[in-house]
Amino acid sequence: MRRRARTTLVDVARLAGVSAVTVSKVLNGKGHISQETQEKVQRAAALLGYVANTAARRLRGGATRILGMVVPELVSPYFAELARAAADAAGRCGYDLGLFTTSRDPQRERERIQSLLGGMADGLLLVVPVGAGEFLSTLEQSQVPIVLINYFGGATHLPVVRGENYEGTVALLHHLLALGHRRIGFIGGAEHSGQAKERYRAYREVMRAAGLWDETLVQPGDFTRRKGLEGARALLGLPSPPTAIFAGSDLMAFGVMEAAQERGLQVPADLSIAGFDDSPLAGLIPPGLTTVAHPIADIAEASVRLLLEAIEGNPVRDQLLEFPSRLVVRGSTAPPKTPLP
Amino acid sequence: MRRRARTTLVDVARLAGVSAVTVSKVLNGKGHISQETQEKVQRAAALLGYVANTAARRLRGGATRILGMVVPELVSPYFAELARAAADAAGRCGYDLGLFTTSRDPQRERERIQSLLGGMADGLLLVVPVGAGEFLSTLEQSQVPIVLINYFGGATHLPVVRGENYEGTVALLHHLLALGHRRIGFIGGAEHSGQAKERYRAYREVMRAAGLWDETLVQPGDFTRRKGLEGARALLGLPSPPTAIFAGSDLMAFGVMEAAQERGLQVPADLSIAGFDDSPLAGLIPPGLTTVAHPIADIAEASVRLLLEAIEGNPVRDQLLEFPSRLVVRGSTAPPKTPLP
DNA sequence: TTGTATGCGTTATCAG
């Protein structure tokens, strides 16, 4: 069976015995077309299984009703959930969401965004790294509406929607300090993540303010469970190990739990553990993970709303929407066994 | 700042003092162009930040180097992982992967696929529901290469890549039977999922063959944790509750664990629990979840390979690649406390 | 080596 060429407007028009323009009008409900012609066209289109060519429509300057979204990766429940929520919000407004990942490779990310800018989507939701710098000015001049999600880099005119990180981290650390912890380890997030930077900034400032800053308690991370495990191994192997570990993501905190298990440490009796995100499993894994809940739904909802407004002719500029995060205390944090003097 | 219209080939040509065709040739490395002209063009393109318009390129019949992938949802680690693996494989071959979700709504799914067929992607990776029936014949005639993933519906000429489900489920149930379980509950998967149907088929046949079939032990599900929780509540509330529960996905099995906790049941002493997928957390949540590992990486790899072959002119038809699944026994299954006589 | 003409499928505009 030979591949049949796509059914086009012209095919439908021929079958219906009218012009292509008329078909276009009927199918888009634009001009005034007689009832009779409308039916003829509808029938012909249905018969041929006609579907408009997105590329042509887009080229002509029309809408594709597709929103593009670029995220660093999808394996973190965080991004999967964010994407799902955005897809939902878009779907409710009759838009589809096309998702692209960058594998945290800035170069690839740019190309991908450029390609999307190149005219596939009506608008873009971007989770960009902090170092996007001058690239953003290119984006600002784009004719495609853009909303940045969780951007914490330099100033930009593009609208930004993000979840709060600093205050949430501060609240979490105060919780640990109030429990009596003095040596609190930290495992950082992905290198280019603005959110990771915020969490680290909060950690450093709180620890410094408390006179507890110790560089050896800081381990690099990347949001993955593996790095959580490795970082925790390093921290627990210290001559004077921490009594609590704050991991920059729940996934890493799960890795910390593994490390604790490896060393036969009880959580929270021997080691308190905290994460960030409040992923669905945080409450499930015994003894329950103390963490910071991020307003994913709000972020997704608001960014889609902003983007659609821009697409539908109401461009927003210099807007910053920040949603609060919330400390969630569960069983993984408790007073240290042997509080230091 | 007014939005600048897109930089086109013509703009670059004007700046470089050549024709648009020459620019096209240089940028695509096609014809023979003098060194000098090439440099002029490259400079001009870089200066203007020129990026080809994907829609135009596609319309012209060219490649977008984008693969479209349609999955039912992204929150299951299963699909997130599948998408990631596919994106990786595509990326290694210089392709991008655009991901679309259907929210398990068959109608939406069709429209979305049609739209993608409408000319955005060079090829399509589809995770379609079993009931796709006559829709598949439309797909078969499409001019865009298509590979079906995890399809278990009726016959089709489209290439299919899938993970094995039946045998894996049989192995899992035999494991439970060998432990001495006689009343084994089952919580099904999503309604339109072919994989869910396979797992159920295996459950029914094994239980019937063992003379242990009891319809009241079957609960509907949808792969989510919530449904696992609800299904388990129903099963454990039975006058004669099961001593083991097999949930059609790990996520649902986690829900079953919650239900066990609610009733104060110890796992595996009072209740054995098994899942399907071997998601990353299956080994993490104490006491470790017995489950069936699905060859996600193989599926993703093979489907992308097949698709790229088709795109690059080597269409495959009537091909079925099935990768084996594997039983993974962990701590959540053990002999029942009080084996029935 | 470079450029001209042409068409991909759609839709806005304007004429009939």
Added chain:
DNA sequence: CTGATAACGCATACAA
């Protein structure tokens, strides 16, 4: 109410 025309941006065939 309907249709002819043009244009979107690119890349191919062919001509110079």
